[in-house]
Amino acid sequence: MQGPVLGIESSCDETGVAVYDPAAGLLAHALHSQVDLHAVYGGVVPELASRDHVRRLLPLLDRVLGEAGLSRDQLGGVAYTAGPGLVGALLVGASVARALAWGAGLPCLGIHHMEAHLLAPMLEPDPPRPPFVALLVSGGHTLLVHVADIGRYTVLGETLDDAIGEAFDKTAKILGLGYPGGPALAALAEQGDPGRFRFPRPMTDRPGLDFSFSGIKTFALNTYRAAGPGAAADIARAFEEAVVDTLVIKSRRALRQTAARALVVAGGVSANRRLRAALRALGETLEVAVHFPRPAFCTDNGAMVALAGAIRLGAGEAEPDLRIRVRARWPLSELRPPGR
C-alpha cells in the first residue's frame, strides 16, 4: 500500500474521520460528537447512535478530504473500526468503508478500537517506542497492557466490574451532573475540599493488576445520601483522588513488574488533568517516559484509526474477502504483529 490512509471510527457515540499519511503524518481529521443527542437519556442509545453515524459520515469525509487537499483517487487505503463496540454503530462505518474501498480499488482493513486508542500517542511528537506499558482508560475499558511490540499485547490487568469511564459517569449521575459525567465531575472536583472524605482505593492492598470500581461508586452514593447535595464537590474530589491514586498504584506495579521504560496512557479518561499530572509525577519518580495523546485524541477519533490502519495496511495486511464483519467483543490479546 502507498499513500494516505483514510480512517473511520463509529464504534460508539462519536463519528470520526481522518487521513494519515505514513510519510507526512496526520493530514486532516474531523469529528462529530453525539453527546447532545444522548444526554437527555443519560447514556448512549445504540439505535440513535447508529442513525446518526449514517447521516454524518460522508459529510465528515468530504470535509476531511477537502482539508487535506486530497481527492478520492489519491488515497492509498481505508481503515475502519471493526470492534469492540456497538454492533449497529460499527456496521455503519464498516459498510461505508468496505464499499468505498472496494469501489475505489483500495485495500481495506478493520481495526481494533483499543489498539487504535493505544497507538494514539504515536500521533504526537516524540512518539513512544515499544516495549512499554499501556494504561487504557475509557468508557468501556480499564486495561493495563504490556506492549512488547505493536500487535504483541499481553493484558496484565483489567477491571472486574465497571470500566473507569463508566464509574466517572455513574458517580457524576449520582451527584446530579449531566452526561457524560467524566469531564463535569472533574470540573466540580476542582472546587472540592480534598481532606473532607476519604474513599477506598479498591484492590490496591493485595497483589495483582486487576481493578474494581463499582465499590467506589457505591461509596460515593452512600456518602452523598449521608452528606447531601452540598457535599457534591467534596465527593467529586474524593472520588477523583481515589481513582487516580488507584490507577497510579497499579501503573507503578505494572512498570516494576515488566521493567518497561515507558508508560502510554490513552482512552477518554486520559484527558483527566489530575490523572495526567499524577502519572507524569510517577514517571519522574521512576524515570520512565510517560506519553499521552493530546486531549482531542484521548476520546474516540478517526485519527487513531487512520494511524493504526497506516501501520497495518503498510505492512501488507488487508481484508481477504468482501464480507463486512464487525465484532462487539474482541480481546486485544488476539491481535498479531502487523503483516502477520
Added chain:
Amino acid sequence: MAAILGIDTATEACTTGLWMDGEVRVRHAVTPRGHADRVLADCQALLAEAGLSLRDLDALAVGRGPGSFTGVRIGVGVAQGLAYAAGLRVIPVSTLAVIAQAVAEHAPARWIAVAIDARMEEVYWGVYRRDADGLVRPAGAERVCAPRAVSIPDEVGACVGAGSGWDTHGVALQARLQGRLREMEPGALPHAAALLRLAAAARERGEGVSPAEAHPVYLRDRVTHTGGSGG
C-alpha cells in the same frame, strides 16, 4: 446506455441487481442474517459477469427502508460508499414500493397493499396502484401503525395484500380492507428487478441525490423508551 446497480437489504431478502437498458441480472438470497457477508460480493459478481466496472454505471439504486433498522443501514451505507467512490448519484426507493412492484408484475389486481411486520404489534404500511406503464405509484403516504389503524384511500378497489405483515396480522388487515382483498402474498419480498424498474423510471425523471444525501427511512422514529430495535 443506462446502467444502474441496485441494492435492497432492508428485509430477509438480500437482493442486488444490475440494470442495463431494461435487461436485468439479479442476485437474490433470502436469509434472516448474512446480508453484510454477501452484499458486496454479489455486487462484484454482477459487475464482473456483465464486464462492467462501477465507473461505467449511471446511478446506484438503494432500498432506503422501511425494514430492519440494521438491514436498511447496511444497504444505504454500502450504496453511500460505492456511490462516493465512483462519483455516482443515488436513487433511494421505498422498500414498500419495491415489494409492491415485485408483486404488481403478476398480480391479479391493480392495487397492492403492502405491510411489513414491524414487530411491537405494528406494520410498515403503504398502498400502491399499478398504472398502465406497469409501474406502481403510492396512493397515500407510507406509515408505521397498528394493523387496525392502517389507512386505505377511498379510491382503492380490488387489491392484493403483500408482505410479512399479512402473515402476522392478516386478519386485522383484511378487516380494514372490507371485502376488497382478492389475494394475499405474505411471502412477498423486495426484489432487485422491481427496485431497478422503479429506479430507472425515477432516473428518467431526473431524480437522484448525492451519496451524502442518501438517507435511510425508518418510519419508526420512536426508538428510545419502547426498546424497539426493529432487528
